[in-house]
Amino acid sequence: MADQKARIAVLGASGYTGSELVRLLLRHPRVEITVLTADRKAGQAMADVFPQFAPFPLPKLLTIEEADFSAVDLVFCALPHATTQQVVKGLLEKHPNLKVVDLSADFRLSDPGAYEQWYGHPHAALDLQKEAVFGLVEIYREEIKAARLVANPGCHTTTAILPIVPLLEAGAIEPDSIVIDSKTGMSGAGRSAKEAMLFSEISEGTFAYSVGSHRHMGELDQEYSKAAGRPVTPMFVPVLSPMNRGIYATIFVRTTGANAEDLHQLIATYYKGEPFVHVLPFGQVPLSRHTRGSNMVFIGVVADRVAGRAIIVSTLDNLVKGASGQAVQNMNLVLGFPETLGLEQIALSP
Amino acid sequence: MADQKARIAVLGASGYTGSELVRLLLRHPRVEITVLTADRKAGQAMADVFPQFAPFPLPKLLTIEEADFSAVDLVFCALPHATTQQVVKGLLEKHPNLKVVDLSADFRLSDPGAYEQWYGHPHAALDLQKEAVFGLVEIYREEIKAARLVANPGCHTTTAILPIVPLLEAGAIEPDSIVIDSKTGMSGAGRSAKEAMLFSEISEGTFAYSVGSHRHMGELDQEYSKAAGRPVTPMFVPVLSPMNRGIYATIFVRTTGANAEDLHQLIATYYKGEPFVHVLPFGQVPLSRHTRGSNMVFIGVVADRVAGRAIIVSTLDNLVKGASGQAVQNMNLVLGFPETLGLEQIALSP
Amino acid sequence: MADQKARIAVLGASGYTGSELVRLLLRHPRVEITVLTADRKAGQAMADVFPQFAPFPLPKLLTIEEADFSAVDLVFCALPHATTQQVVKGLLEKHPNLKVVDLSADFRLSDPGAYEQWYGHPHAALDLQKEAVFGLVEIYREEIKAARLVANPGCHTTTAILPIVPLLEAGAIEPDSIVIDSKTGMSGAGRSAKEAMLFSEISEGTFAYSVGSHRHMGELDQEYSKAAGRPVTPMFVPVLSPMNRGIYATIFVRTTGANAEDLHQLIATYYKGEPFVHVLPFGQVPLSRHTRGSNMVFIGVVADRVAGRAIIVSTLDNLVKGASGQAVQNMNLVLGFPETLGLEQIALSP
Amino acid sequence: MADQKARIAVLGASGYTGSELVRLLLRHPRVEITVLTADRKAGQAMADVFPQFAPFPLPKLLTIEEADFSAVDLVFCALPHATTQQVVKGLLEKHPNLKVVDLSADFRLSDPGAYEQWYGHPHAALDLQKEAVFGLVEIYREEIKAARLVANPGCHTTTAILPIVPLLEAGAIEPDSIVIDSKTGMSGAGRSAKEAMLFSEISEGTFAYSVGSHRHMGELDQEYSKAAGRPVTPMFVPVLSPMNRGIYATIFVRTTGANAEDLHQLIATYYKGEPFVHVLPFGQVPLSRHTRGSNMVFIGVVADRVAGRAIIVSTLDNLVKGASGQAVQNMNLVLGFPETLGLEQIALSP
Structure with a gap:
C-alpha cells in the first residue's frame, strides 16, 4: 500500500508552516513524508524541534544538501524569501519532473519589474517565475492542475x-x-x-x-x-x-x-x-x-x-488556508487527488 | 486635612469604569470617596466585588436611593445608557450645586435630533443635554472648567x-x-x-x-x-x-x-x-x-x-484616557485642581 | 453506505463538550449524527450556536422530549450533573438496547455512599450506577467493550x-x-x-x-x-x-x-x-x-x-482526551470499531 | 527642590526589572534618575528601548564604563547573574559610600558553600556576600535600614x-x-x-x-x-x-x-x-x-x-513586589524615606 503513496519532501520543516505541513501530511491518506530538511536543526529528530510529533515516525531532519530527492514526487518549499528561488531552481534543474509547491513569496509576482520593485533586487530564476502558477485554488484551479511549480499565496x-x-x-x-x-x-x-x-x-x-x-x-x-x-x-x-x-x-x-x-x-x-x-x-x-x-x-x-x-x-x-492547508490543497490538485483530501478538519473553538 | 478634600460619589461602582475610578481616586491627593453606589451589589463591601481593594478603606456599596448626596461635591456617573439621564436629572434638581462627570453616552450628543436618531427615543432631559459640555479636555478645556455637567466622551x-x-x-x-x-x-x-x-x-x-x-x-x-x-x-x-x-x-x-x-x-x-x-x-x-x-x-x-x-x-x-482617567482629568478642571493630579501613572509594559 | 453507519445522538450539544463531540463525529467515517438536543437552544440550527459548523449539514437542535431515539445506536450524554441520571434512566428504560457514553460525573463513583458524600444527595439510579463502567480506556478496556453504559471520567x-x-x-x-x-x-x-x-x-x-x-x-x-x-x-x-x-x-x-x-x-x-x-x-x-x-x-x-x-x-x-475524545474512544470500543478511529488528529501548536 | 532629591542609578535599564524601576522611580517624589546603563543598547534613548517612556525626560543609556557614579546616592543593579558580583565589587571599592540594591541572585545566599553548590563556581566577592542583607523587608526591616548592600530576593x-x-x-x-x-x-x-x-x-x-x-x-x-x-x-x-x-x-x-x-x-x-x-x-x-x-x-x-x-x-x-517594587521599598528604608513612598499604586484588574 505504502508504495502507492506519493513521496513528499518538506524543506524548512522547523518553522511553523513546515510543522503545519507535517501535521496535515501525517494524516493524509495518499502521501508519505520521506524527506524533511531544516538547515539549522539538521541532525535532530522532528520531535526535538516540535515535541507534539514525538509519537509519530518521521524522517530525521537533514540539510538540503544531504537530502536525496531522486525518489520524491513533490516538494513543499517553506524556506525564507530569496533563498527559495535559488533552491527551487537547483532542484528543478536536477529533477525536472519534480512538482513544487512553494510557500514563500518568491514566485508569486509574475511581473519581473514588480518583483524587483517590491524586493529590491532582480529575480534569480526568471524562467521559473514565468512558469509558476499563482496557487489560489478557487481562482486558478485549472492552471494549478497542470502546473509543475505552484506559488502558494500569502x-x-x-x-x-x-x-x-x-x-x-x-x-x-x-x-x-x-x-x-x-x-x-x-x-x-x-x-x-x-x-x-x-x-x-x-x-x-x-x-x-x-x-x-x-x-x-x-x-x-x-x-x-x-x-x-x-x-x-x-x-x-x-x-x-x-x-x-x-x-x-x-x-x-x-x-x-x-x-x-x-x-x-x-x-x-x-x-x-x-x-x-x-x-x-x-x-x-x-x-x-x-x-x-x-x-x-x-x-x-x-x-x-x-x-x-x-x-x-x-x-x-493563516497557517492552514493561509499557508500549509492551501499548499496541501494545491498538492491535491497537482497530484490528481480529491481536492479536499486531508483537509477535512473542522475548526477548533474554543 | 480630610475636610479640605473634595467629597466624591461614584455611581455604578461595580462596573469596570467604576472600579477604575476608585483605583484612581483612592490615590488622588485632593479628594476622598464618600459615596459608592451599585444597585445590584448594594449592601456589599467594594472588596467583595473587586478584591484588589480589600486593603483600602472604602464606603459600603449603596443603592442610589440610599445614598446621601448632600455633602458631595462631585458625582461620577458610571451607569448604563438611558438610566443615566433620569438619575442625573433627579440629582441636579435636588442638588443644583453638584458637579457631575457622566461617563455614559447620554449627554454627548448636543443635537436632540441626532440623539433620537442614534438611540431610538427622545431624550428625557433636554435642558441638561443642552447644558452638558463634551468632555474632551484637549479640545474643550475652557468650557469644561466652567461646566456643571461634563459628558465624558467614549x-x-x-x-x-x-x-x-x-x-x-x-x-x-x-x-x-x-x-x-x-x-x-x-x-x-x-x-x-x-x-x-x-x-x-x-x-x-x-x-x-x-x-x-x-x-x-x-x-x-x-x-x-x-x-x-x-x-x-x-x-x-x-x-x-x-x-x-x-x-x-x-x-x-x-x-x-x-x-x-x-x-x-x-x-x-x-x-x-x-x-x-x-x-x-x-x-x-x-x-x-x-x-x-x-x-x-x-x-x-x-x-x-x-x-x-x-x-x-x-x-x-480605554479604561483610563478612554473613560475613568479622562473623567478624573475633567474633574480636575471642574474643581480647579492641576489637570494632571492623580493621573501621573506611567504605562505598564509588559 | 450511510445505512451501515452507526446512528448517534448527542444530548447537550450546545456546550463545549457537546460541540467537541460534533466536531469529532462529523469526521468519523463510521457514524452519522442523527439527533442533537439542547434544551435552551431548541429550535435553532447548530450553526446558530456554533457558527464553525455552518458549512456542514447537521440535524436541528431539539429538546430531549422532542427527540426520537428509536433509531439511535448510541447516545452521548453531555448534560449537567444530576439531570443526567434521570435522563439516562428514562432513556434506558424505554430503549434498553441503547448504548450510552455519559460525560457527566453522575455514574463515575461506583460506591453509592461516596456518591452521596460528594454530591450531597442519594443517587437516583442505583442500578445503573452499579452497571456503569468507568470509561478510562487504558485501564478498563475489556470492561468497556462489553458495557452498555460508560461513565466517561473527568x-x-x-x-x-x-x-x-x-x-x-x-x-x-x-x-x-x-x-x-x-x-x-x-x-x-x-x-x-x-x-x-x-x-x-x-x-x-x-x-x-x-x-x-x-x-x-x-x-x-x-x-x-x-x-x-x-x-x-x-x-x-x-x-x-x-x-x-x-x-x-x-x-x-x-x-x-x-x-x-x-x-x-x-x-x-x-x-x-x-x-x-x-x-x-x-x-x-x-x-x-x-x-x-x-x-x-x-x-x-x-x-x-x-x-x-x-x-x-x-x-x-481537557475537551479531547479529557472529555469528548475519550468519549469517542469509548464509543469505538462499545461499537466494535478500531479504537483510534476519528481520533487521529495531531496537536495544534501553535 | 531637585537638589534635595536622592540621585539614583539603574544598571541594566533595558530589561523588564530595569524598566519597572524606571516606571516607579519616575513618579517617586524624593528621587531623580541620573544614570541609566544598558551595555548592548548604550547610546540609545530609553524611549527607543521602551517607547512608553517617550513623554518623560530621562538620561541616555550608557555602558557601565561610561557612567559617572560620583554624584550618585544609590544604585539599583538589575544585571544578569555572575556579572553582578564583579560590577558591585568594583563600584563599592571606588565609591564606598554608595548604597546598592541588587536585584540579581548574586548576594542572596549568605553561605558561600550554598552559593557554590547552586551556582557551580566560587563567589567572586566573599566580603560583600557576607555584608549583604537579604532584602525581604517584612522579615529583615531593621537590618535593611542599616545596610549598604541589599540583596533583593527573587x-x-x-x-x-x-x-x-x-x-x-x-x-x-x-x-x-x-x-x-x-x-x-x-x-x-x-x-x-x-x-x-x-x-x-x-x-x-x-x-x-x-x-x-x-x-x-x-x-x-x-x-x-x-x-x-x-x-x-x-x-x-x-x-x-x-x-x-x-x-x-x-x-x-x-x-x-x-x-x-x-x-x-x-x-x-x-x-x-x-x-x-x-x-x-x-x-x-x-x-x-x-x-x-x-x-x-x-x-x-x-x-x-x-x-x-x-x-x-x-x-x-513578579515585577513589583517580586522585583522592582520590593527594591524601591528597600531603597526607601536604606535612604530613610517612608517605606510606602512611590509604591501606593493599586492593582489593575482588568
Whole structure:
C-alpha cells in the first residue's frame, strides 16, 4: 500500500508552516513524508524541534544538501524569501519532473519589474517565475492542475483577494476606494527568536506594522488589477492581534451603483459549491475562531450606514488556508487527488 | 486635612469604569470617596466585588436611593445608557450645586435630533443635554472648567477624534475619505455576564461588531462635522482584539493636497505641550501597550505608498484616557485642581 | 453506505463538550449524527450556536422530549450533573438496547455512599450506577467493550489517574504522599454566562478554585484506592490557567524505595503500545500545547533534588482526551470499531 | 527642590526589572534618575528601548564604563547573574559610600558553600556576600535600614517565604511536608530573544521548567531553615502560566497538630499592620490579578478535606513586589524615606 503513496519532501520543516505541513501530511491518506530538511536543526529528530510529533515516525531532519530527492514526487518549499528561488531552481534543474509547491513569496509576482520593485533586487530564476502558477485554488484551479511549480499565496493576500476579486471582475466597486485593515495572529511571523515577538511584548497589546508599504501588497495589486482590468493599488495595513492563529480582514469599499446586498450576492454566487469558502448570510460577520485549525475561509458582507458603502469581512487560519492547508490543497490538485483530501478538519473553538 | 478634600460619589461602582475610578481616586491627593453606589451589589463591601481593594478603606456599596448626596461635591456617573439621564436629572434638581462627570453616552450628543436618531427615543432631559459640555479636555478645556455637567466622551471616539480634528479644521484631508478600523480590548464591553464575552469565546480570536452602524458614530459625526464646518460621516468599524485594555485605531485618509508629513506637523503642533497627548516622530506607529494603565494618547502618522494618502494610528487605554482617567482629568478642571493630579501613572509594559 | 453507519445522538450539544463531540463525529467515517438536543437552544440550527459548523449539514437542535431515539445506536450524554441520571434512566428504560457514553460525573463513583458524600444527595439510579463502567480506556478496556453504559471520567481525573495507577499498583510510592496541582484551561468550566468566567476576569491571571474539596476528588480516591489496595486521599488543588484548552498536572510523590527512574520505567512499561499515551524520556517534561486538539496524554517523570522524591507531569486536552475524545474512544470500543478511529488528529501548536 | 532629591542609578535599564524601576522611580517624589546603563543598547534613548517612556525626560543609556557614579546616592543593579558580583565589587571599592540594591541572585545566599553548590563556581566577592542583607523587608526591616548592600530576593522566593516563615518559626507545620507549585507570568523570564519565549510558543499553554532543581531553591532552603531552626528542603516546581505578570504559589503543608485555621491566625498576626501584605479571611484564596501592577502580596489559607493538611496560596506581581517594587521599598528604608513612598499604586484588574 505504502508504495502507492506519493513521496513528499518538506524543506524548512522547523518553522511553523513546515510543522503545519507535517501535521496535515501525517494524516493524509495518499502521501508519505520521506524527506524533511531544516538547515539549522539538521541532525535532530522532528520531535526535538516540535515535541507534539514525538509519537509519530518521521524522517530525521537533514540539510538540503544531504537530502536525496531522486525518489520524491513533490516538494513543499517553506524556506525564507530569496533563498527559495535559488533552491527551487537547483532542484528543478536536477529533477525536472519534480512538482513544487512553494510557500514563500518568491514566485508569486509574475511581473519581473514588480518583483524587483517590491524586493529590491532582480529575480534569480526568471524562467521559473514565468512558469509558476499563482496557487489560489478557487481562482486558478485549472492552471494549478497542470502546473509543475505552484506559488502558494500569502495569508493576508488570500484573505483579501478572495472576497474582492468577484466584485472587481463585475465592476461593482470603485477600484480606488478599497481599504484593507488586516489583523493577524502571531504565528504568521514565524519562529525566529526576536525580542519584538516575545510573549511579554505581544500579549495584551495590538499594533500595526509595515504601515504604508508591506511587500505582500504586490500580490494584492497583481490580482486586483487583473480582476479590474486596470491598475489597482489598495490601501492596506497589517495589524498584530494577540492570538496565535487567524487573519481577520476588514475591507471597506464604495460601490459603483450596486448596494451592499448586491455585493453579497456576487460573492456568494462566485463561490457557490466551493468546499473551503463559506459566505455568511447578508449582514452577518464571522469570528476568526470559526476557521481556526481548518482550511475554511469565512466571508461576511454588511451595508454601511451610508448608501453606496459596504464593509466586507474575510477570515481564515493563516497557517492552514493561509499557508500549509492551501499548499496541501494545491498538492491535491497537482497530484490528481480529491481536492479536499486531508483537509477535512473542522475548526477548533474554543 | 480630610475636610479640605473634595467629597466624591461614584455611581455604578461595580462596573469596570467604576472600579477604575476608585483605583484612581483612592490615590488622588485632593479628594476622598464618600459615596459608592451599585444597585445590584448594594449592601456589599467594594472588596467583595473587586478584591484588589480589600486593603483600602472604602464606603459600603449603596443603592442610589440610599445614598446621601448632600455633602458631595462631585458625582461620577458610571451607569448604563438611558438610566443615566433620569438619575442625573433627579440629582441636579435636588442638588443644583453638584458637579457631575457622566461617563455614559447620554449627554454627548448636543443635537436632540441626532440623539433620537442614534438611540431610538427622545431624550428625557433636554435642558441638561443642552447644558452638558463634551468632555474632551484637549479640545474643550475652557468650557469644561466652567461646566456643571461634563459628558465624558467614549473610548473609540476619543481615540479617533483627537488626531483627526486638527486635520479637518485645517482642511488638510478629504472629509469623505475617512475610514476608521478601531480595535478594542475586552474591558470596554463591561462586566455583565454574557456568553459572547466569556474567556472561552474571546481568547485567541478577533472579530468586528456593530458593523455598519455603531452608536458612538454619532459622536464622531458631531465632532468631525464641527471641525470640518460641514457634515462628515466617516466609515467606522469597531473590532474586538483579545486583550483586556486598549483602543487601537488605524485611520485611513486622503489629503487635499498636503502630504503625510504635513498632516503629522499639523497634529504635532496642535497638541504641543499637552500632558496626555504624545505624537511620535513622523513615520513611526505606537503599540497599544505603550499607554496601558496610563492616561496617555499616543499618535503616529505614516505616508501611504501612494501620494496623497496617509495612515494615522491613535491608541489609548480605554479604561483610563478612554473613560475613568479622562473623567478624573475633567474633574480636575471642574474643581480647579492641576489637570494632571492623580493621573501621573506611567504605562505598564509588559 | 450511510445505512451501515452507526446512528448517534448527542444530548447537550450546545456546550463545549457537546460541540467537541460534533466536531469529532462529523469526521468519523463510521457514524452519522442523527439527533442533537439542547434544551435552551431548541429550535435553532447548530450553526446558530456554533457558527464553525455552518458549512456542514447537521440535524436541528431539539429538546430531549422532542427527540426520537428509536433509531439511535448510541447516545452521548453531555448534560449537567444530576439531570443526567434521570435522563439516562428514562432513556434506558424505554430503549434498553441503547448504548450510552455519559460525560457527566453522575455514574463515575461506583460506591453509592461516596456518591452521596460528594454530591450531597442519594443517587437516583442505583442500578445503573452499579452497571456503569468507568470509561478510562487504558485501564478498563475489556470492561468497556462489553458495557452498555460508560461513565466517561473527568479531565482532571484522567490526567492524574493515568500516571499514578501503575505506581500504586506496584507499591512504588507512598500513597499518603501524593500532592496534585492541576492547572486547567477555561473551556473546562463550560459555556454558561458567569461574571467570573468573562475574558476580562480570566485573561492575564491565575487562581486556584474549589481549594480543599473538589468533587472530582471522589474519582481520584476511588481509582487510587483500588490501585493501592487501601484507602488513598490525595491532596488536590485545581488551578485556572488563562488558556482555552489543557490540563497540566504537577504531581509530587515520595517513593517507597524506588528512585525516580524506576517510576519512569513502571509508567513507560504500563503504557507501552498505547496509541494515546506518550511517555517522554526520563527527566523531560511536556508542555500542555503538545496535546492541544489531540486525544494524546503526555507524561514526564523527573527526579527531585532530594532522593526518594519525584515530580510527575501529566497533560492532555481537557475537551479531547479529557472529555469528548475519550468519549469517542469509548464509543469505538462499545461499537466494535478500531479504537483510534476519528481520533487521529495531531496537536495544534501553535 | 531637585537638589534635595536622592540621585539614583539603574544598571541594566533595558530589561523588564530595569524598566519597572524606571516606571516607579519616575513618579517617586524624593528621587531623580541620573544614570541609566544598558551595555548592548548604550547610546540609545530609553524611549527607543521602551517607547512608553517617550513623554518623560530621562538620561541616555550608557555602558557601565561610561557612567559617572560620583554624584550618585544609590544604585539599583538589575544585571544578569555572575556579572553582578564583579560590577558591585568594583563600584563599592571606588565609591564606598554608595548604597546598592541588587536585584540579581548574586548576594542572596549568605553561605558561600550554598552559593557554590547552586551556582557551580566560587563567589567572586566573599566580603560583600557576607555584608549583604537579604532584602525581604517584612522579615529583615531593621537590618535593611542599616545596610549598604541589599540583596533583593527573587519573585518565587518572596512569594513562598512570606507565608511559610511564621509557620516554621511557630513550629506549626512539618518542615519536611512542604510542597510548592509556583505559577509565574512570562515577564520573569526577562527580555532576551529566545525561541522558547516567543508568543507563539507560550500563549495558550502551560508548562513546568527547571523541575527538580531550580536555583532559587537555595533561597527557600536558607530562609526556611533559619525559621525552622533545622535544615528544610522543600519540594518546589516553577510553572509557566501564559500571562505577563504574577507569581501564584499553591503551597501544600501538613501541620504538627494545629488546624488550618490556626495557621491562618499565625500568618495574619505576623503581618498585622504591614502595608504590603494582605491576608484574606480564612478559607478564601486570592487571584493573581488582585496584585497586578501593585506592591501587594495577597495570602489565603484553606483547610484540606483531610484534617492536619492545609493549602496556602500566596500571590504577588513578579515585577513589583517580586522585583522592582520590593527594591524601591528597600531603597526607601536604606535612604530613610517612608517605606510606602512611590509604591501606593493599586492593582489593575482588568
